[in-house]
Amino acid sequence: MEIPDLVRDALGGEDVELGVNLGDEDVVCLTPTRTLLYRAEGLLSDEKVQEFPHDVEWLDVKEGRRKTKFVLEYVEGTRKFGVPGNRDGAVLELLLTGILRADGVTDPDESVAGAFRFSELVLIVTDERVVRHIGSAVWTEDYEEYPFSDLTGLSFEQGNVATEVVLEIDGRPKRIKTPNEQARKVQQVVENAVFDFYGVGSLDELNATIGVEEDGEGGHEDTEGSSDIDIGGGIDPLVSDDEERSPSIDGPTASGSSGSSETTARAESRSRSDSENDTASGAAERRERAADAGGSRASATESGARSQGSAAASQRDLDAVESQLAELTTAVERHNELLEQQQRTIKKLIEELREGR
Template sequence: MEIPDLVRDALGDEDVELGVNLGDEDVVCLTPTRTLLYRAEGLLSDEKVQEFPHDVEWLDVDEGRRKTKFVLEYVENTRKFGVPSNRDGAVLELLLTGILRADGVTDPDESVAGAFRFSELVLIVTDKRVVRHIGSAVWTEDYEEYPFSDLTDLSFEQGNVATEVVLEIDGRPKRIKTPNEQSRKVQQVVEDAVFDFYDVGSLEELNATIGVEESEKADDGDAGGSDIDIGGGIDPLVSDDEERSASIDGPTASGSSEAATQAESQSRSGDDSDAASESTGRQERSADAGGSRSSATETTTRSRQSGAASQRDLDAVESQLAELTTAVERHNELLERQQRTIKQLIEELREGR
């Protein structure tokens, strides 16, 4: 990529490490401390270079249909710039390379191999680690990192909707869900970075290699351990045989006999009471039967008449609601079209494109 003269003048003692061509001679350049945006001369603007230092408080991305806007917030102000949507992935990786270095997350010679956004999850893969950030912004100081040097196993578990990247760090699995439509790309980037770090050619070879290294660490830890056996010579308060005997045999024989005698006496008394109650109930139901039939007939007639009227009203309301819904949807569609048109005109005027 050819470096414009105006960018060379702005470099000072620094060099351009990476660059992304935005088309129409516009370019984004990465230096050790800044990202430089070069805009070529256009119909509505002059040739210029904008500077974006890497010591940001947070970074956010606003994706549009044609353009993507990057928002960088600093302690003293906020700066923004836009790029074509088909270049935003490369620009994001370039920006994150500089920001991660400035925050001390990565080494000076470490670069970003891939950056992925899934709703509020951002997954960054460098050549030495995986960094995960969760939040509404793309980057803040609230993040987690998983160095490849601490990796003890790597696997990918595919589900119906998402695939989990399982990074086992010092024996503890860290799971990162990725949508299935992008999971293959994520897996490829993670595998390539890890394989290069350990100089292996497959997932099986990787896990065999890091498994051996972890086993050697465990052996070294055992050799220097204490001679005291914490579990030796200590008997449980209740033995297994005693627990099984108590749960199977239940109460003692004398207690069971007394309980059975009391239950039988109560059962006989209850049977006599139930028989008397049943006789009284039959007499009361016989006396009320005639009056209940007449009342039920009148209630059924009134219910049928009222139900027919209610159904007609309900049909009328549903018809009116459907007409109103259709009208509102058409109105909203027209408003959305107008808003998109106005927004597009404003963006083109601001960017001079």
């Protein structure tokens, strides 16, 4: 954990032994004689350091929905500060480490391994002892301690509602009731501290070492489950057949006959007349087809020109739409950035108001 410069300036030659990060840049630091609370610069307050000496008359803890408040009573008055609710356990252990040392309950190099609060009962486990305090406050001068060096037996007796931690001191049992929902955690902390003190690895080994045979077993099982989800499907192709038709064109046939010369002459005359008529009719038909072809070419040219003009107009419209869309996207992104910045500012302001800063 990085120590802020303002905290270093307030140490006065002492060292920081422990620290708890409160989120953002706020921290709580433990020195041999004081607890230092550092508050970073915020919307409602400047950067600052608050000092809380360890020679307190009593310590109380008030839990809220989001914040926990620590109240320290001194001869000259009361001091208090608040921390986020998810950091209160670590801060309580840090505070109790300093207070127990100042009261002479623990040694200067002794640390708190765990602190538990059950209504008006507070159970403190250190590296070398168990301390019990009963009362409305978390800590006063009214307490009992059970040093590990005097331990002659350790066991845990589970009931329907509570589990008793049985500490046998010089042959006399001291019973501490803990709720079953937290009994496993309490047992682990007590066992770890005692095992480390005596250099053993189990409860049976401990009791054999200190001369008392007691069985204490506990365990839990973890179960794991998994599920698989199969996703399947298919796509059937669509197939269609095209049919084509070819039209047929039929041409007529002609036949001729012979007769008298007059008839022949008349026939030849009619033939020449028909030929001339066919020639004139063919020329007229060719002129009509030429006129139709010219009209078709003109119509096609005009249609192509209209098509090219329509395509050019469509491209201009598309370019204009894309340009407007790009401008709108830029404006929306900037608006979102401003909203996110405002939300961060409001969140920070709410946090500082809740912390009483």
